[in-house]
Amino acid sequence: MAISLAQVAEAIGGNVHGDQDVLISGLATLNNAGPTQLSFLANPKYAAQLEHTRAAAVIIASSVLDRVPCNAIVVDQPYLAFARATKLFDNAPIADQKIHPSAIISSSAKIASRVTIGPNAVVGDDVVIGEGSWIGANVVISDYAVIGADCHIMPNVSIYHHVKLGDRVRIQSGATIGSDGFGFAPTKDGWLRINQLGSVSIGDDVDIGANTTIDRGALDDTVIENNVIIDNLVQIAHNVVIGEGSAIAGCTGIAGSSVIGKRCTLAGGVGVVGHISICDDVHVTGMTMVTRSITQPGSYSSGTPMSDTKTWKRNAVRFNQLNDFFKKK
Amino acid sequence: MAISLAQVAEAIGGNVHGDQDVLISGLATLNNAGPTQLSFLANPKYAAQLEHTRAAAVIIASSVLDRVPCNAIVVDQPYLAFARATKLFDNAPIADQKIHPSAIISSSAKIASRVTIGPNAVVGDDVVIGEGSWIGANVVISDYAVIGADCHIMPNVSIYHHVKLGDRVRIQSGATIGSDGFGFAPTKDGWLRINQLGSVSIGDDVDIGANTTIDRGALDDTVIENNVIIDNLVQIAHNVVIGEGSAIAGCTGIAGSSVIGKRCTLAGGVGVVGHISICDDVHVTGMTMVTRSITQPGSYSSGTPMSDTKTWKRNAVRFNQLNDFFKKK
Amino acid sequence: MAISLAQVAEAIGGNVHGDQDVLISGLATLNNAGPTQLSFLANPKYAAQLEHTRAAAVIIASSVLDRVPCNAIVVDQPYLAFARATKLFDNAPIADQKIHPSAIISSSAKIASRVTIGPNAVVGDDVVIGEGSWIGANVVISDYAVIGADCHIMPNVSIYHHVKLGDRVRIQSGATIGSDGFGFAPTKDGWLRINQLGSVSIGDDVDIGANTTIDRGALDDTVIENNVIIDNLVQIAHNVVIGEGSAIAGCTGIAGSSVIGKRCTLAGGVGVVGHISICDDVHVTGMTMVTRSITQPGSYSSGTPMSDTKTWKRNAVRFNQLNDFFKKK
Numbered sequence A, B, C: 001m002a003i004s005l006a007q008v009a010e011a012i013g014g015n016v017h018g019d020q021d022v023l024i025s026g027l028a029t030l031n032n033a034g035p036t037q038l039s040f041l042a043n044p045k046y047a048a049q050l051e052h053t054r055a056a057a058v059i060i061a062s063s064v065l066d067r068v069p070c071n072a073i074v075v076d077q078p079y080l081a082f083a084r085a086t087k088l089f090d091n092a093p094i095a096d097q098k099i100h101p102s103a104i105i106s107s108s109a110k111i112a113s114r115v116t117i118g119p120n121a122v123v124g125d126d127v128v129i130g131e132g133s134w135i136g137a138n139v140v141i142s143d144y145a146v147i148g149a150d151c152h153i154m155p156n157v158s159i160y161h162h163v164k165l166g167d168r169v170r171i172q173s174g175a176t177i178g179s180d181g182f183g184f185a186p187t188k189d190g191w192l193r194i195n196q197l198g199s200v201s202i203g204d205d206v207d208i209g210a211n212t213t214i215d216r217g218a219l220d221d222t223v224i225e226n227n228v229i230i231d232n233l234v235q236i237a238h239n240v241v242i243g244e245g246s247a248i249a250g251c252t253g254i255a256g257s258s259v260i261g262k263r264c265t266l267a268g269g270v271g272v273v274g275h276i277s278i279c280d281d282v283h284v285t286g287m288t289m290v291t292r293s294i295t296q297p298g299s300y301s302s303g304t305p306m307s308d309t310k311t312w313k314r315n316a317v318r319f320n321q322l323n324d325f326f327k328k329k
Helices: A003-010 A045-049 A062-065 A078-088 A309-319 A322-328 B004-012 B044-050 B062-067 B079-085 B311-317 B320-327 C005-014 C042-052 C062-067 C077-084 C309-319 C322-329
Strands: A015-017 A037-040 A057-060 A071-075 A178-179 A183-188 A189-193 A200-202 A213-215 A221-225 A283-284 A298-301 B015-017 B037-040 B057-060 B072-075 B176-179 B185-187 B191-193 B200-204 B213-215 B220-223 B282-284 B296-302 C016-017 C037-040 C057-060 C070-073 C176-179 C184-188 C191-192 C200-202 C213-215 C222-224 C282-284 C298-301
Touching: A003 A015, A003 A071, A003 A078, A037 A078, A045 A062, A045 C282, A057 A062, A057 A078, A057 B213, A062 A071, A062 C282, A078 C191, A178 A200, A178 B004, A183 B079, A189 B079, A200 A213, A213 A221, A221 C222, A298 C037, A309 A322, A309 C298, A322 C309, B004 B015, B004 B072, B037 B079, B044 B062, B057 B062, B057 B079, B062 B072, B072 C062, B176 B200, B185 C077, B191 C062, B191 C077, B200 B213, B213 B220, B282 C282, B296 C309, B311 B320, B311 C322, C005 C016, C005 C057, C005 C077, C037 C077, C042 C062, C057 C077, C062 C070, C200 C213, C213 C222, C309 C322
Parallel strands: A037 A057, A057 A071, A178 A213, A200 A221, A283 A298, B037 B057, B057 B072, B176 B213, B200 B220, B282 B296, C037 C057, C057 C070, C176 C213, C200 C222, C282 C298
Antiparallel strands: A015 A071, A183 A189, B015 B072, B185 B191, C016 C070, C184 C191
C-alpha cells in the first residue's frame, strides 16, 4: 500500500514541491514520521516543528514552504487536506458485500444490493436496509427499522423497532438507538411506565460514538439532524432535537425534550437539563451544567477551577458561606 | 389499530364528554395531534393550549372541561390516565413465545412456559427463566442467573452468573448486570484483583436503562429493591443498595457500598461517593457531587451557575482566591 | 467447596491461631459471617468490630490478636491476604477450553492451545489469540487483533481491527476497544471524518470495566500500559496514554492526546481535557475538571460542596457576582 506523492496530491487537491514520484506508505505526525511517510502541519505557528522531521513529505500551507526540509504538498487548508489523505491509507476491514450465512434475517426484510451483513447479526421483520450499507457482526436491528444507503453499523449495536437512519450514518460498537425513554408517572403504588410511542429519526451523514444511547420519543420522535457528530458514552434522552452540524463530545448527557441548535459544539461531560432550548452557534465548555435556555450565540461555562486539594478545600468551604459574607459587607 | 373513545375511556378509567364512538388511532401532543388522535393536558395551568388543538379528543381534569374544543375524557389524574393510554397504542414488537432455533441454551437451564428467546441469545447452565419472560436477540445470560416472570431483557444485554431478577424487570439494550466490582488491593508489585464473590439482587418491577452497568458485590450482593427505575448510562458500583421506588437519572454514578434510601430521586449526572448513606425521600439535583451522608429528607445541590465563558472565567478565578479574601476582611 | 483453615493460611501466607482443621465454606464481612465462614479486619482502628463476629475465623494483623473471639490467620497485610483468599472461594464459571461450535472463526485466525471461545463469538481474519485466553459469548474480535495469553474477554465485548492486548487482560461485558476516535475536520459543507489510522495498544495485567470505551488513535496508538485498572463507563479518547499502575474510576472521561502518568488515581466522574499531561503519582478527587497539565505529584480537586438546594441557590447566585464584589472591596 504505497502510492506516489503525485497521486496523493491529486487525491487531496494540492501541488507537489519536490520529488513527485516518491512513494508514500502512510501518514504520521511530524515527530514520528519515517522516510516513507507523509506528515502535515495544520497551524503555521508551529512551523519550527518542520525543521527536524524525517518525513518523506509534508502537507502544508504555502506560507511555511521555505521552512520545509523535504518534499511537500502545498494546499490551502492543510488540516482538511490531511483529513482527505487519511482516506488513502486506512487499514480498516472492507465490506465484502455478502450476507453471512449465520445472520438471522426476517424473510420480510428488504435488503438492497451491495449490502454486507456480518456473522450473527439479527435483522427483524420489515426492516429496510439501503444500498451499500454494512451491518456488523452481532448487530440487532428490530422490526420496521429503516437503514439508509452506505451506512456502517459496527458490531454489537442495538437498533430498536421503527428507528429511521438516513444515508451514510456510522454507528460505533455498543451504541443503543431507540431504547425506551425514561418516562414514568408517579402513582400511589409506585412508578407506572409510559410506553414510548415515538421513535428516533436520524438524518444523513451522522456519526454516533461507541456505547452512546439515544432514546426513542414519548409521542413524537427524537431527532438527530444531518451531519451531527456524537462521541462515545453520550446520553440523548427522549424527544431531544439536535440541529444540523452540531458536535456532542463524550460523556455528555442531554435530558428530555431539550432542543440543541445548529452548528453547536458541546464539549465533554456537559449536562443539559430537560425542556430547554439552545440556539444556533453555541459552544459549551467541558462539564458545564446547562440549566436554562441559551438564546445568544457564544461560549458558555460553569464549574470551578482545579487546585491542589488542600487549597481547594479551604476555598470550597467559603463557597457555602458566600451569601452570608455578601450580606454582611 | 383504531378504537373508540368509549373503549379508551374504559381502559384508562374516565368519562367521555362528546362523541363516544369517534375512532382513535393514536396519541399525540396537543400541538401535533390530528383529527383521529387523542391528546392530554396534565397541568391545568396550560389550559390555553387546549384551544387550538385539532385532536379528536383530549384527556383532561374536569376543571378545564369548559376550555375544550373537542371530545374529552375526564379523569382525576390526567397524566396517570395518559400513561395508561400509552399502553393501548404501542407499536413495539410483541413476544412470540417461541425459542428461536439459533439461541444457544444449556440443557440444564429451566425455562418456564410462554417464554420468548430471540435469535442468537445464549443461556448458560442452570439458568432459571420465569413464565412469560422475553429474552431478546444476542442477550447473554450466564450460569445460575435467575430471571423472574414477565421480564423483558432487550437485545445485547449481558447478565453475569448468579444474578437474580424479580418479576416484571425490564432491561434496555447494552446494559451489563453483575460485572466484577472495581476491587483491587495495592501491592508492591501493583494491583491485585479481589475476586468479587457477591452477586446482584434485583427486585420486582425494576426498569434498567440502556448501557447502564450494575456491578456484582464483593462479598454481599449489590441490591436494587422493588420498583426502582434507572435511566441510561448509569454506573452502580459493588454493594450499593437502592431503596424501593427510587429513580436514578442518566449518567449518574454511585460508588461502592453507598446506600440510597426509598423514594429518592437522583437527577442526571449526579455522583455519589462510596460508603455513605442517603436517607429516604431525598432529591438530588443534576450534576451534584454527594460527598457525605444525607440524613434529612429534602433537596440537595452543588455546582455553580452557567454564564458566558468570559464572565465565568473572571468569577472562577476569584473562587480560588476566596479563602484569602475572607481572611483579609 | 470447603477447605481447612490450614489450607487457607497456606494459600494466603499466614499463621493459624486456634483450630487449623476447621472447615471454611466462604468469605463474609465481620457482621454477616456465619460459623463456617472466614472474615477479615483490614484496619486495626476498627478492632472493636471483631468482638461480636460469629465467623469461624478471621484474617488479622498480629496487633489485634488479643481482641479475636474465634480462630485467626495472622498476616502482615490483612487486606492483601483477604484479596488472595477471594481467589479460593470464587463461584464464577470456569473456562472449559473448548471452542463452541456456534462461534464464527476465520480460517486465518491463529488460536493457541487451551483457548475457550463461547457461543456466537466472532473472530475475524488473521486474529491471534494466545494460550489459555477465554473469549466470552457474543464477543466480536475484528481482523488482525492480537489477544495475549490468559486474557478473559467477557460477553458482548467489541474489539476492533488491529487492537493489541497483552497477557492477562480482563475486559468486562459491553466494553468497546478500538472504536474510531472523534476526529473531524470542519469544512464549509460540514464535518469531514478523519479516518483513524492508529490502533489501541494494551499492556499486561490490565483490567477494563463494563461498557467502557477506548478509541483507536488517529495516527499513533492509544496506549494503556501494564497493570492499569479501569472501571465501568470510562471514556478514553484517541491517543491518550495511561501510565503503568494507574487506576481510573467509573464515569471518568479523558479527552484526546492527554497523557496520564504512572501510579495515578482518578476518582469517579473526573474529566480531563485534551492535550495535557498529568505527571506520575497524582490523585484527582471525584468529579474534578482537569483543565491544565499537572506537573507535581499530589492530590487535586475542583467543584463546590453540596448543601440543601435552598442554601445552595443563594450561594451559587453569589458565585456569578464574585468578580464584581472583589473589585468593589
